[in-house]
Amino acid sequence: MTEKLSDTGRETTLNPLLDAGWSHDESRDAIRKTYKFADFVEAVGFMTRAAIWAEKWNHHPEWSNVYNRVDVTLTTHDVNGLSALDVKLARKMDVLAAHD
Numbered sequence: 789m790t791e792k793l794s795d796t797g798r799e800t801t802l803n804p805l806l807d808a809g810w811s812h813d814e815s816r817d818a819i820r821k822t823y824k825f826a827d828f829v830e831a832v833g834f835m836t837r838a839a840i841w842a843e844k845w846n847h848h849p850e851w852s853n854v855y856n857r858v859d860v861t862l863t864t865h866d867v868n869g870l871s872a873l874d875v876k877l878a879r880k881m882d883v884l885a886a887h888d
């Protein structure tokens with residue numbers, strides 16, 4: 789069963805993400821990031837690659853795309869807040885975005 793991130797878990801796992809451009813939305817206990825790519829095709833390519841990992845891990849982002857921009861929100865609906873799955877997917881998304 790997925791559990792909400794503990795206080796100590798947050799300290800060690802969220803800080804590196806905040807340094808990498810993620811922000812914490814306290815109101816939803818979610819993390820958000822906006823990615824900007826060279827163009828629309830790069831943006832959609834990123835979403836496609838990220839979608840494969842999201843499906844593999846059964847953990848799905850809330851996201852939107854406008855041209856070369858992808859706005860991502862990660863939170864775990866089952867626990868109404870952040871879990872380790874959000875951290876894992878955020879890290880993967882940062883790796884995939886760096887590929888472009």
Ligand SMILES: C[C@H](O)[C@H](O)[C@H]1CNC2=NC(N)=NC(=O)C2=N1
Nearest residue numbers: 846847848849863864865866867
């Ligand atoms: C039934 C299915 O396993 C659940 O709804 C999964 C699917 N993807 C999910 N994604 C996210 N972000 N949070 C969840 O709690 C979640 N739960």
